Amino acid sequence: MRIDNVPIDLLLKNMLSATGTVLLIFFLTAILSIPLGFVVALARRSRFKIISIPTRIYQLIFRGTPLMLQLFFFMYGPFYIFGIGFGRFNACIIAFVINYAAYFGEIFRGGIAAIPKGQYEAAKVLGYSKFQTFMRIILPQVVKHVMPATGNEFMTLVKDTSLAQVISVAEIYNVATNAGARYFSTVPLIVAGIFYLVMNTVVEMAFKLIEKKLDYYRT
Amino acid sequence: MLLLAENIQKRFDSENVLEDISLEVNEGEVVVIIGPSGSGKSTLLRCLTQLEQVNSGRIEINGKLMVDTVDGRAVYADSKTLHEILLDVGLVFQNFNLFPHYSVMKNIVDAQVNVLKRDKEEARTIAMELLKKMNLSDRGDAYPCELSGGQQQRIAISRALALNPKILFFDEPTSALDPELTGEILKVIRNLANENMTMVIVTHEMAFAKEVADRVIFMDNGLVVEQGTPEELFGNTVNQRTKEFLQRYSDI
Numbered sequence: 516m517r518i519d520n521v522p523i524d525l526l527l528k529n530m531l532s533a534t535g536t537v538l539l540i541f542f543l544t545a546i547l548s549i550p551l552g553f554v555v556a557l558a559r560r561s562r563f564k565i566i567s568i569p570t571r572i573y574q575l576i577f578r579g580t581p582l583m584l585q586l587f588f589f590m591y592g593p594f595y596i597f598g599i600g601f602g603r604f605n606a607c608i609i610a611f612v613i614n615y616a617a618y619f620g621e622i623f624r625g626g627i628a629a630i631p632k633g634q635y636e637a638a639k640v641l642g643y644s645k646f647q648t649f650m651r652i653i654l655p656q657v658v659k660h661v662m663p664a665t666g667n668e669f670m671t672l673v674k675d676t677s678l679a680q681v682i683s684v685a686e687i688y689n690v691a692t693n694a695g696a697r698y699f700s701t702v703p704l705i706v707a708g709i710f711y712l713v714m715n716t717v718v719e720m721a722f723k724l725i726e727k728k729l730d731y732y733r734t
Numbered sequence: 735m736l737l738l739a740e741n742i743q744k745r746f747d748s749e750n751v752l753e754d755i756s757l758e759v760n761e762g763e764v765v766v767i768i769g770p771s772g773s774g775k776s777t778l779l780r781c782l783t784q785l786e787q788v789n790s791g792r793i794e795i796n797g798k799l800m801v802d803t804v805d806g807r808a809v810y811a812d813s814k815t816l817h818e819i820l821l822d823v824g825l826v827f828q829n830f831n832l833f834p835h836y837s838v839m840k841n842i843v844d845a846q847v848n849v850l851k852r853d854k855e856e857a858r859t860i861a862m863e864l865l866k867k868m869n870l871s872d873r874g875d876a877y878p879c880e881l882s883g884g885q886q887q888r889i890a891i892s893r894a895l896a897l898n899p900k901i902l903f904f905d906e907p908t909s910a911l912d913p914e915l916t917g918e919i920l921k922v923i924r925n926l927a928n929e930n931m932t933m934v935i936v937t938h939e940m941a942f943a944k945e946v947a948d949r950v951i952f953m954d955n956g957l958v959v960e961q962g963t964p965e966e967l968f969g970n971t972v973n974q975r976t977k978e979f980l981q982r983y984s985d986i
Contacts, residue, residue, distance in 0.1 A: 637831035640783050641897065642820050642849040651848065655835045733879040734834045 519700045526694050526703055530710060533690040537676045537714070540686065544611040544672060549665075551612065552619025559624050570620070577617035583678050585610045590682040607679045611672075618668055626661035627653065631734075659729045666722030670715045677711075687711070735794075736761050736901050736932050737782070741803075742791035744777055744956075751777045752788070753956035759901065762930040766943040769953035770979060775936040778953070779903045782934075783825045784816060796822045796900050821850070824894030828906040830886045832878040832893070838865070839874040842893050850897060857896070864892040868922065884915030888922055902926070904935040920946075940983040944968050952976050 516523050558570040577585065589610040594600040601609060630653050638648040677688035691707035694700075737759040744752040752774045759765050767775045780786040782793065784800070790808050793800040800819050801810045810816060833841050839861055846857035865871050868888040878886055887907060894902060904923065908916040920942050926933065927946050937943055943950055944964045951961040952973075960973045971977055 631831075633827060633829060633831035634833065636785050637827065637833070639785065640820065640823070640825045641845040641893070642817060643845065647848060651844065652833055659835070732834050732877045 519698070519702045521694065521698045521700045521702045523702075526690075526706060529690045529694070530687055530706060533685055533687045534710060534714075536679075536684060536686045537673070540607060540611060540676045540679060540684075541672060541714075543608050544615055545669065547608075547612045548615035548619055551616035552623050555616055555620025556623035556627060559620060560627065574617040574620055577614050578621070582610065582614050582675060583681050585614055586678060586682050589613075603682055603684055607682060607684050611675070611679075615668070615672060619665070622661050622664045622668065623657065625664075626657040629660050630656050656734065659732075659734075662722065662726050662729060666718065666726075669718050669722070673714050673718060674711055677707075735759070736763075736796055737934075738792075738794040739782065740792040742778065742781060742793070743789045744774070744781055744786060745789050751956055752781070755791075755953075755956070755958060757951070757958075759932060759934060761900075761932055763932055763948045764927045764946055765934045765949050765951060766947035767934065767936045767951045767953055768938070768940065768943055768979075769959075773953045774956040775953050776905050779825065779905050779934065779936055783823055783903055784820060785825075795819050798822070821897060822900045824897060824899035824902045826887070826891050826894055826902065826904045826907050828909050830878070830883070830890045830910075832886055832890055834878050836877075837874065838870070838876050838878070838881070838889050841878070841889055842896050845893070846896050860896055861892070864895055867925075868892055882915060883911045884918040887911065887915075887919050891919075891922055901932040901934065904933065904937070906936050906938065908937065908939060940968070940980070952979065954979070 555570060555574065558566050559574070561567045561570075586607060589601065589606040590603065591600070593606075600606065634652055634656070635648060638652045643651065676686050679686050680689035680692070683689070687707050687710050691703040694703035735758055737757065739755065739757040742752050742755040742757075743750065755774070755778055757765075757778070767778070769775050777786060781788050782795075787810070788801055788808050790803040790806065792802045796819070798815055798819050799811055800816065801808050803809070811819070833844070836844060839858070842861040842864060843854070843857045846852045846860065847854055852860075862871070862874070865874055868891070870885060870888060870892075873881065873885065873889075878889065881889065891902075891907075907923070908919050911919065916939065920939065923933070923935065923942075924946055935943075935946075947964050949961060950964050950967045952959045952967060952975075954975055960967060960971060960976050967976060968980065971980070
């Protein structure tokens with residue numbers, strides 16, 4: 516079947532396989548950048564300037580420059596500097612993880628700062644160790660605090676995967692522009708838009724569900 | 735003697751919050767600390783419960799040395815001793831500081847299991863007994879946000895009692911509560927006093943102080959101005975500053 520001269524079944528088949536790539540970027544970035552984001556948040560809160568200041572500079576650089584440039588950097592930088600590269604897909608994942616960890620670091624930092632001092636004090640007087648206090652008392656409350664902002668970030672991540680096309684990773688947007696050029700049609704782009712929207716609908720509903728699950732208490 | 739504090743000094747920046755405080759508390763004694771805002775009452779409790787570090791002085795709790803002054807500097811005991819001393823004390827906060835993500839039961843059980851390494855069933859049994867004592871047997875599954883302030887404070891007291899502290903500190907336990915709920919809490923503290931619980935209570939409830947205290951301490955500007963039995967302080971103090979302060983309370 517063709518719409519506007521575009522063979523839709525072929526396009527959908529290519530799009531679906533590109534969706535696999537998008538989901539892989541999405542999940543790898545999410546799984547790796549969230550723990551890293553926590554490390555960044557704690558490093559930012561460190562009372563040692565030798566830790567907190569470099570962390571802040573790292574966040575400034577990766578939040579302050581386009582992700583697109585960072586993709587180029589990790590794709591071609593190592594090649595120019597060391598003579599070998601990470602490979603296309605690895606460079607893509609590294610750029611996404613380092614970029615998103617900088618943002619998550621900021622979100623989690625805010626979440627940790629939002630926990631009242633009294634919670635730490637109550638835990639201390641009850642004899643909890645610092646580690647127990649963080650894991651049992653602080654972290655569960657931080658998770659609830661940061662859920663809306665994290666959901667927001669996840670939706671942005673779904674759309675940001677389209678940037679991977681600048682280093683020729685075969686994701687949805689890449690497939691759509693190629694097909695659009697071949698068939699002189701905007702239909703592939705519209706289809707790509709629908710794909711992103713469907714994925715983000717799932718993300719939105721998932722976060723709605725998680726927030727509802729965490730709604731059993733208020734602070 | 736359960737608690738001995740000598741010549742405690744505490745500075746914030748360059749301001750002396752505690753000038754020179756000495757305090758003794760015997761087993762089974764109820765000591766009430768009164769005084770105007772900013773007189774250092776809360777800071778004193780926070781120093782005794784290790785939430786603040788003193789600048790100099792000596793504190794001994796339950797026979798264990800927490801901090802001593804060597805060559806003009808406060809030297810604290812090793813972390814193991816400090817942890818042991820923490821387990822000998824309990825603190826009840828003005829704004830409860832319950833853990834909002836834990837049910838009432840878990841608030842009382844969690845430290846027992848994870849700090850004292852008590853068996854879960856045993857911890858639950860202890861929690862049930864405390865809840866019964868606090869008239870909150872049916873609220874074990876509730877979350878702190880579903881409770882009134884008075885109920886929350888009773889849970890906070892239970893949480894502290896569950897660890898069997900030798901001495902319990904109260905930092906203005908009723909200041910966040912309306913008069914009706916204040917009554918609930920004062921009743922609980924009165925019952926604890928009848929059971930010979932050793933307590934140090936910072937409060938603005940003068941009538942209550944008069945009734946429950948074995949000894950009253952009046953603090954002002956980081957110093958103990960006067961101390962004695964309730965009769966001595968509230969009845970016929972000769973101290974001008976104490977008189978001035980007490981005149982503001984009509985209920986005694």
